[in-house]
Amino acid sequence: MAATVTSPTVSALVDPALHADGDPHELWRWMREFAPVHRHEAGELPAFWSLTRYEDIRAVYRDPATYSSARGVLLRPARLGDDPGGGLTLALSDPPRHKQLRSLMADWFSTRSVRALEDTVRDATRRVLARAVERGVCDFVQDIAGPLSLSVICGIIGVPGRDHDTVYRWCEEAFAAHTSLAAHPQLMEYLMELLYARMAEPADDLLSSLVNGTVHGELLPEHEILLNCENLIGATENGRLALIGGMLAFLQHPGQWRRLAADRALLPGTVEEILRHTSSATHSMRTATRPHTLRGRRIEEGDRVVLWLPSANRDEAVFNDPYRFDIARRPNRHIALASGEHFCIGSTLARAEMRILFSELLDSGCSVEQAGPVTRVRSIAVNGPAALPVRLTPKRRMP
Structure with a gap:
């Protein structure tokens, strides 16, 4: 890491270029120490407060009575006003409506349901890896993580397999346009x-549960x-970025990959x-x-x-040597999947996808x-590789 920032330009935090080409962690580290609750005045974006410490961010997540999700959960240009989906979706609702909406979907993401899906996820993983090996050089984003993540959620919602590639293409068009x-x-x-x-x-799918379920x-x-x-499909962007970011972390820290290969219990x-x-x-x-x-x-x-989540998950007050990638880290009380009422409904599924992908690679x-x-990615909403070219070389057979 670079030396501690002494005179930061805090306004750069909302510049997508910083997140794509710079080091926002340098700025977040300064803010945690000197400006953990910082007010940004209105400009293209409305005025807002930045929180950068783990303790504060976790407390906000766990207090929906004080911090509402119903007016939107992402910064939007002031000219656009509040999110039009406010109060209507799982992500943009408060108790008690949030709990009732969640109950319509929760069974599809339960531990039991995810276990039942594991063979399907494993088969899909093997298919995308086999195609990637055939190509030799491929983009881990477009050819592996993206199709895998989207295919799984489409299957849960009820999108027929023949349409997965088309839905994936439409999603990529929207993600590329930042819409x-x-x-x-x-x-x-x-x-x-x-x-x-x-x-x-x-049918036996999540869409049917929403069609026939009731709230109040x-x-x-x-x-x-x-x-x-749309909210559930859009959430796959976070899941795939975690898969891609994990692969990049292993490429940057090959010793950790060898460590995992030697001890799958990790x-x-x-x-x-x-x-x-x-x-x-x-x-x-909020x-x-x-x-x-x-x-x-x-x-x-x-x-x-x-709430700046990457900052919370590098908080020196919570994590020992927080900038080190350590697959044996204990404890690891991260809040990458949120906390409280809005803890990610797909958390079990996201973990299963990651576990299966890296197991199959090994x-x-x-x-x-x-x-x-x-x-x-040039965004202040999500972060990670937009392109990660890799070469997958199959294990050579002995003569």
Whole structure:
């Protein structure tokens, strides 16, 4: 790490270029020490408070009565106002509605359901790895992590396998344009047609659960069902970035890969360290519901409060040697998947995908080498590689 920043430009924190080409951790480290609760005045973005310490961020997650999700959980340009999905989706709702929405989906992401999916995930993983080996050089983002992550959630929602590649292409178009999936007309039209099909003939999938489930005794309106499906599909961007970031971490720390290969018992802890180390969700936002004071700073009702998760997961007060990638790290109380009411509903699934992918890579005997420069996502919402060229070389057979 570079030396401690002495005169930082804190406004750079909302510049996507810093996250793509610079080192936001240098700035976050300074803020944790000198400005853990910092106010950013309005500009293109509305005014907001930055929180950078683990203790404060975890406390906000666990206090939905004071910090609401219903007005949006990501910074948006001031001209756009509050998120139009506020109060309608799992991510953008508060108790008690949040709990009822979650109950409609929770069974599909339970430990039992994920275990039942593991063979399907393993087969999908083997297919994408086999195609990658055939190519020789491929992009770990576009050819492995992206298709794998999207295919799994599409299967849960109820998207037929024949349509997975098409849905993946539409999602990539939206991600590349930094727009909401709900703004992609073809994707939303497709989901609407699928919704009508489930209304006519329910199936054993999550979409049918949303179509036939009730909140406060009433069926969900069609637009709310669509927004919740869009929300779940969009969340795969975080999952795949964790997979990609994990592969990059191993390429940068080959000793850790050899360590895992020698001791598979380290795999569960490896998954947790990848989640902490990558922290692919860069920020989450809440809106204060009442005036209060935090570390001597007065936060008013209606103020936006932004939680910088990679900073929390590098907090020196919680993690020993926090910038080191250590697959045997103990303890590892990261909050990469949030905490409290909004703890990631897909956390068990995300962990299973990661565990299976790296297990299959180890079992294949393939060597993995970086085959070109890494480019990073230009965003303040998510972070990680946008492109990671790799060469997968199969294990040579002895003559």
